[in-house]
Amino acid sequence: MMGPGTAWYLGVAGFLFGVGALGVLIRRNPLIVLLSLEIMLNGGNLALIAFARHLNNGDGQIFALAVMAVAASEVVVGLGLIVALNRKRVPLDVDRLSSLRG
């Protein structure tokens, strides 16, 4: 097996996931939140592919492909929502979108 060991890949994946999660938690612009979500998903994908390589089994790659498909659809919906919000002149700030407060 060529290249760095699986642990390195997992390290990068965990870093990506962490950065994404941090972005989701601290950023208030929904566009950036969506971006951070994509980063989290890619972190997960990287982990899946790393494991697929580690175990010499193609299943992980198939999972990753499925995740990409889901991510693409999710972006479509998310961006659609953001565009709709913007059209209605709603401020693009997730903290102010709080009408579901109990």
Add this chain to the structure above:
Amino acid sequence: MISGAWICLLSPLAAAGLITLAGERISRRGAGYVATLSCFVAFGGAIASFVGLLGRDGGHRAVVSTAWTWISGGSYHSGFEVLIDPLSVFMMLVVAGVGALIVAYSIGYMDGDDEERRYFAYMALFVFSMLLLVQGGNLLLLLAGWGMVGLSSYLLIGFWHERPSAIAAAKKAFIMNAIGDATMALALFLLIKKAGSVEFGILGGQYSSTVATLVALGLLGGAVAKSAQLPLQTWLPDAMEGPTPVSALIHAATMVTAGVYLIVRTHSIFEAAPHVADLAAGLGAGTLLVAGLIALVQVDIKRVIAYSTMSQIGYMFLGVGLGAYANGMFHLMTHAFFKALLFMAAGIVIHALADEQDIRKMGGLRQVMPRTYLAFLIGSLALVGIFPFAGFFSKDSILAAAMDRGAYGYVLWAAGLAGTFLTGLYTFRLLFLVFWGEPSPFVRERFHALNRDVVGLSLAVPVAILAALSVVGGWIQWAPLWHPIETWLQTVAEPTVTPKSWQEGVTSALALLFGLGGIYVAWIFYGARQRRPVPRFAFPQRVLEHKFYFDEVYDAVFYRPTVWAAKGFYRWFEEPVVDESSNSLGQDTRDLGRLVARAQTGLLRTYALAIASSVAVLAIVFVAVR
């Protein structure tokens, strides 16, 4: 013969169904024709059954036709079956015959009512129920018919449902009848437990005297409630809130006599419990006196006739309680003729005066409606039992039978004779007040609505037929000379008393004398040109006007304690326990919800943090546990 009986039973049901389902697709008048036709078909079926039975000799005159097994459980079976025997055919003829005439009369009487179709559907349903009652081949079917006549009676009393008094009367009748239905059902439970069957045949079996007494008491309870005898009589006068043909059909000619039929049908159990039979006769005697006295002070034309109905059914109870079954049934038949006639003539009067029923406002109607007067006169003479009208033959034979029963019989006999006097008095008080004298101002003012004597053929023909039957109907049986009804019913119910000829003679003479005496007294006070003022006795009059305080006593004994108990339970149990517990349950749930709702901040990032930290915790736990 068998198909005749089934046609008789089912054609009114078919008419009721047809009128109900057709709705506005048939005219109001058409509904009346359908109901009338079905009743005449039923009468035809009854005649067919009668002819069929005539063709058989005495011992084989009981045919059971089973359509299907109705209820079956373990060793218990009960079929949907009709019994065709002399007694049921007798009742079929009376019910379908008089019923057909009264339904035909209704076409004219109810003309123009907004809900004629509903009326005729109910009438047909009633005739079916009554035929089911008399034709039912076992006690269970009899009870089914019993309940259904109660239902149709309820529906018809409350027919004018926009009147609160009619609704109250309907409920009263239903509840009073339900008491009787309940005691009857208890008697049937006991019979099923002891004999395992509800066929009529098992009534003749051997039972301990306690069982026989309890069963007979239960059946008597049903009979007393349905036939408005003491102490469950208070519903019948109120039932006059229904349309007049209903009063004629249900509350005079057929349904209220069902109790008499029941006692005759189940006579073997009453013979096994002689005290209960004596009680039935005593209740009949008591009722005929009480009702006759109350009728003296009533001022509503229909209520007077209603009390007279109670009184006459008292005679029938007296007869069948003593074991004079054929005489009781004979009086049932003649009573159906002349009482239906009286009600229908009264209906014409009420119609002519634009729905006025107060006899104090009437008077002098003889001059303006002579033919109705004639019909009413015939009915009254038959009711009092004046020779040669129908009541003479039937009522006197009941009283004669009482003489054959020792000391107790003589007490009942005396009560019956006193009742004859009262009958003459209240009947002719009514007749004189309504028809004699000069027309009152009220009559002059209201009567012009109706210039003819009788409104249309629909009203006139049934009244004429019943008037004819009230004249000749009694000649069917003249006790000592010929007695076809007794012979006819002999195979079903053998009489246990046989009055001697001298008893018949003495009773007839005395009853005639007492009846004429009553008429004479009524004439002195109400009919003569120089009337004496009616003597007034404050206390008895007050008692009679309050109908011996039966309603007041029931109110105090049953109604008020129930209301008090209900209010008490509401105040001390429902409010503090039931209401409070459910209220606080709701309140607590709401409080809890409010608490949990705080977690819903609406801030997306708190949700994300919660999810992330939860997953982190789960991951740590997962790793640690492994």
